[in-house]
Amino acid sequence: MKKLSLKYYLWAIAFVFAVHVHAQQESNGLLVFDPPSDQFIPIVLQSHKGLPRFGARDNYKIQNNTGKTPGRTVRPVRGSYDTEKSKEVGLGYRNFSLLLGLKYRTPFMGDLDRERLTTISGNMSQEQRNSAYLQNYLRNQIAQSMGTGPVCENANRGANEFERIRNYKAFIEQCLDPLVQWSQSFFKNEKMVGYHVSTLHVGNNYDFDQKGYWLVHPLQLNDVFFLKPSGIHSMTFLPSASFETELMKKTSSKNHVDFFLQMDEGTAERLMKEGISKLYLVKKIKMVYSGKPLSRPNDRLEFNYSHVNKEMDVYLDEALTQHFTTLSMDNLILKTP
Template structure:
């Protein structure tokens, strides 16, 4: 008689007040993994530019001698680790064929001439290593990434309240581990922990659609007396933010297409001259917020292992704020009636 193991992992989502705003928490399916805490705006996920935590609503910075500094520092560490882990979990759905081909008993050695199955196995094993580094708590990471014969494990991993940096990839077994220790660590994670990771990934937006807000930052620039306002250049929005990138915008009408003109475009924030003088003395940058629906498309680049996403606008209103925490709203621009220009 065959026996089947069914793993049921509930997705527990709740909101907690962190820093200057709320964050959405995705509870881990096991105490072996960290919970993921992502920034929000008006109850929905925040994409693009993130709250820097260290900047107060009045524009001043939290100094390292202030009582709140270390609390902010730990919150930034958690959010930074969470964003990285969240994206790595989302990638799993687009690599099913690779994980199906992955060798769970031995390492796949990279060679110049690899068969397709070997290449898939090697790629999947590298992703598993990334996931283990991104998701394991410090206590759990010691089991997989610390060699007690060579290291003092308590000093190797982040202190309490801090999380592993995304760029910090530790290798199976820890420093100076033998081939036996490395393989034992790998097979232990793959067979005991990875099934939980795979099931967790399936619960995260299974329809590949995520509603939220895209946030962009732009320089205030020079006041245009003839037009009566400031020109905000969409080319300054950048493409290195969280999950969604500006070039992924899919315009649905001629007004939206003006935002992503191939030659670059600017939109006018109208403001009376008498108000603009004082305004420019207090603020150098503005933060634009778009209500959007993001789509997970696949992998942008097989070798670079980047998640491909696009997004569409849900509203024709662009909210304007003066702080990255999005607490000081100073205006809005209607996309349907905005004044724009191209280079």
């Protein structure tokens, strides 16, 4: 069983990382993170104001540009989407999550058997269990989702056990270290700043007395990462600024905020007639890896977040091109218990 000492492995990765820089490019609302080689596909994320966008995504509805209703909001053709672009972005978020999972499991790479496939049995040592989990993660998740060249794509393939071992060893020798190196370029200093987008459902239960809608905004974010394949836990809100602490004192739940969005009757009726039943709330957040010690590689990874500032923008469209209003967390109208 060929293994590398953890100290040597981390030193080697740090050295390689020091001499390689992975380009990040932004164009047309997309952030593209170039891979270390053509053996892997680039990671494509949506962006907002130059930073990564998480949460509710732009599904790339194809606009109806007939020009018959000048001066009004251009409504999308129902059910018409750019599916190829949506698929590319969806894969990008999945692979981003998988690379983060790889990054924070690197300390267990010393247990990885690089020569043989670890067979699962009832009397395995913890070291063998770690190897089995890592091999499954690399072969069934990373290689299947991120590989493009034959070496990386075939990590989990083979007509017989001899061919499967050869393919696995080729993947380890040629693909693993570049992937681990690439994973270190994300969440530098264990944090990342971006925008989170959530939906606000309007169109029903208009409050004619107070003129607006009572809405629910989640604080526990379950839509930043692909949770199941990466083994990442949801993003937990951890207040750090005074306006966040004051907000939590006024709410009855730690998981969501019930607040009132003021909107006059004319605007509410116009949005209803135009088929707009969802608004998009955008807030700038700082995501931080919790640093909670892992006893095994299959332990769930935990992340926290806080708000960079108190302002939250509301848009009419998922592409975030039609600004509706700006809210502030320090003067939200909250529902009292």
